[in-house]
Amino acid sequence: GTWKHVYVFVVCYLACLIAGFYVFSRAFAP
């Protein structure tokens, strides 16, 4: 719909990536 919605979507996507990487790191931590 609007560029503002696109920007919010990208920020949410980034937050999900960081959260996913964090869970990944913790799951395989020594």
Added chain:
Amino acid sequence: MKPLDWLVMFTWLTFIVSYGIYRGRGSTTVDKFMLAGKSMPWYAMGLSIMATQASAITFISTTGQAYVDGMRFVQFYFGLPLAMLVLSATAVPIFHRSGVYTAYEYLERRFDGKTRALVSAIFLLQRGLAAGLSLYAPAVVLSIVLGWPDRLTAVLMGVLVVTYTAYGGIKAVTWADVPQMALIFCGLVIALVMAIHRLPGDISFRDAVSLAGAAGRLNAVTFHFDWNDRYNVWSGLIGGMFLALAYFGCDQSQVQRYLSGKSIEQSRLSLIFNAMAKIPMQFFILFIGAMVFVFFVFVKQPVLFQPVELERLHGDARLPAIEQRYEQAFAERKEAAQQYVQAERAGDKVARQANVLRFQRAERALNEAHAAGEQLVGKDFDDTNYIFLSFVTRYVPAGLVGLLIAVIFSAAMSSTSGEINSLATVSVIDIYRRHINRSASDHHYLTASRVATVFWGIFAVGFAQYGRNFGALIQAVNIVGSLFYGGLLGVFVLAFFFKSVGPNGAFFGVIAGEAAIFAANYFTRVSFLWFNVIGCVVVVGVGLVVSRAFDRGYSSAVSR
């Protein structure tokens, strides 16, 4: 390299040059040569933006970094999507509406000629050296691993790039980047599949990931803040965002990609594409490095990955003792890894933890032996950049080796072509047409652009020819970006967001910002990712103060 590998590699290189020339036809005006007549779709610009940023060293060095240090480096890119959003909302519409060829042309409209000249000169110095390094670094690594003459490799890459870039301008560069990025993606998948496929038969993918985690190679995220720690979430989000803002918003090699868009919407989409794709791509490259690490836990490699230096050391009486320590540590680490995998499968937590500690002890001993081998070569010697190519050339089947070497060539050529294309544009628009010959015909400036492209191509190849004589300069080029980007970013922030700031504020702001960055570099231990933040803040602060004193009543020729 087998005959099949040579065939694959040269077929690919011939295709890229032919395709670039084919897509670059019709670049008969300055507007078409430099901005493709504003005709580019978002996906071509998006892939070209990624290809320009990803040089050969990105692949060679990033995989090696994951092998040595794990996946922490991925945090470096966390600020990039945020920067893409800021630029999409600000720089894209501002540059497009002002109808400029270069970002620095906009600065003259907003401030004055001396600010434009200063910033253009900084760009030419920084990007000119970086273009040389884009050819030099992969040429040296390929020459050592494959035994090719490094000068010939650099000349070959340079000639191929200049051929299609000088003929077709940005259209040739951008469209040639599309299949090159596609090959790079395919090459990454093949490299990962090969790293997993070549593991011993009794080690599954799940075992390999578990072992990489136990060895500390999957530590992708840390929230612990430390000014001196290069990679954590906060340095990535804040420092990485400022670095990406400077690189994608102020560096003509990137600005020119999205200035060629057929509309503001298409240019914005190209940046959004980069925001979405960049972090997963870097994560994937680092994960390949982690899997190569697991492979080398089970398959013994020599003390050094750099074959030429290792060969030279064979006459050194100190080497056998180091090799013996190394082999003992390797055997101990391999046994600990095998027992760790068995304990993990059996769900025996006590044995699992005991073998993790045993693995870590053996790895410390192995790293000490490896470091002792590096010390025999020289105090600053580091063979991280040779790890991935050692794996490719020794353990990947014929045909695929040629394909993966073609990936390295493509990465080097796609970044170099974007760099020399933008260097030629700034040389003609901001220097030649602005200060030397202001009223020639469009055809004259088109010819000048082609000559400038050839000049910068020769400069890059020349740098690569004599690069090995500039040891310290190579290191300087690596940090020169972080030394200058803060000042560049600051002046564009002033231009976009502070209407009251005039030419004196901008000019002296840049000088003060650069002074602050050099002081931070030489007198503090602050990580380079923070230099851009420091520089930008100082430029804005000094710019505002100086403008209040010396730019009273200033009215810009452009506004947002």
